[in-house]
Amino acid sequence: MAFGRHKLAVLLLVLSISLLLYLLLPTAKPEPEEPKLEILRSEPQDNLNVTVRRATLSGDWPTFYREAVPRSPLEGGPPERFTVLLLHGQSFTSKTWEDLGTLQILSEHGYRALAIDLPGQSLQAQPMSSEKGRTDYLLHIMESLGTRQLVLISPSMSGLFSLPLLLQHPDRLRGFIPIAPVGTKGFKREQYQQIQVPTLIVYGTLDNNLGVQSLESLQNLPNHTLGPLKGAGHACYMDRPEEFHSSLLMFLSKL
Ligand SMILES: *[C@@H]1O[C@H](CO)[C@@H](O)[C@H](O)[C@H]1NC(C)=O
Numbered sequence: 001m002a003f004g005r006h007k008l009a010v011l012l013l014v015l016s017i018s019l020l021l022y023l024l025l026p027t028a029k030p031e032p033e034e035p036k037l038e039i040l041r042s043e044p045q046d047n048l049n050v051t052v053r054r055a056t057l058s059g060d061w062p063t064f065y066r067e068a069v070p071r072s073p074l075e076g077g078p079p080e081r082f083t084v085l086l087l088h089g090q091s092f093t094s095k096t097w098e099d100l101g102t103l104q105i106l107s108e109h110g111y112r113a114l115a116i117d118l119p120g121q122s123l124q125a126q127p128m129s130s131e132k133g134r135t136d137y138l139l140h141i142m143e144s145l146g147t148r149q150l151v152l153i154s155p156s157m158s159g160l161f162s163l164p165l166l167l168q169h170p171d172r173l174r175g176f177i178p179i180a181p182v183g184t185k186g187f188k189r190e191q192y193q194q195i196q197v198p199t200l201i202v203y204g205t206l207d208n209n210l211g212v213q214s215l216e217s218l219q220n221l222p223n224h225t226l227g228p229l230k231g232a233g234h235a236c237y238m239d240r241p242e243e244f245h246s247s248l249l250m251f252l253s254k255l
């Protein structure tokens with residue numbers, strides 16, 4: 001008799017749990033998808049206390065990226081500050097920032113430094129041919145990296161990606177460092193005037209084309225600092241890496 005009652009109690013318990021689950025299920029939100037990161041290679045750098053990792057982020061637009069990480073983050077290094085994401089110009093890739101040492105220097109100064117390879121070939125095709133597609137792409141990268149706000153470094157062609165993000169989602173940028181970006185004329189002076197994001201405008205003083213053209217528009221950003229690189233051309237960070245790095249670090253330290 002006691003055994004039968006016990007059975008009934010278990011049955012009722014199972015039934016009520018099932019009912020509860022049934023009621024809860026439709027409203028249960030799916031867990032946000034974990035960023036999937038496939039580490040391809042990690043290489044310690046000679047003379048520097050950092051390692052450069054090469055990895056791909058999965059998702060709708062798989063993205064190759066490089067990230068410099070302090071080799072022993074717990075030992076004496078500065079605590080990690082915010083994320084700095086480096087884009088690149090038409091004839092360059094994320095490797096440019098590794099070769100120039102920018103990733104390593106930023107990491108050594110405590111920033112989470114990442115460089116991605118932008119989708120190049122497909123710029124003519126959807127979704128990259130639209131401003132919204134390119135903005136969504138950067139937002140997707142930020143989500144995959146688990147960061148809500150970052151500092152964006154954006155030379156030349158990459159302006160097609162960074163400028164729409166700056167103008168439509170300024171709250172997602174902690175700082176902006178345009179380097180003679182493409183596409184500044186696509187927005188009105190009044191649009192720039194409304195953006196409060198701290199901006200370091202970098203350009204080579206010999207860059208008479210895009211340098212001059214982009215400066216005209218970017219100067220309308222109310223909180224800007226000028227970072228001219230004397231005697232440098234369009235890819236001014238390649239011509240004057242030391243000056244570029246020091247003005248970059250100076251700017252970042254004030255954010
Ligand atoms: C690497 O880190 C160690 C310990 O923090 C330090 O003594 C050494 O100077 C660092 N090396 C470089 C090249 O920064």
Ligand SMILES: *[C@@H]1O[C@H](CO)[C@@H](O)[C@H](O)[C@H]1NC(C)=O
Pocket residue numbers: 196198199223251254255
């Ligand atoms: C302008 O940018 C600087 C950092 O470069 C920041 O400290 C300051 O608060 C900003 N000013 C405004 C009005 O947002």
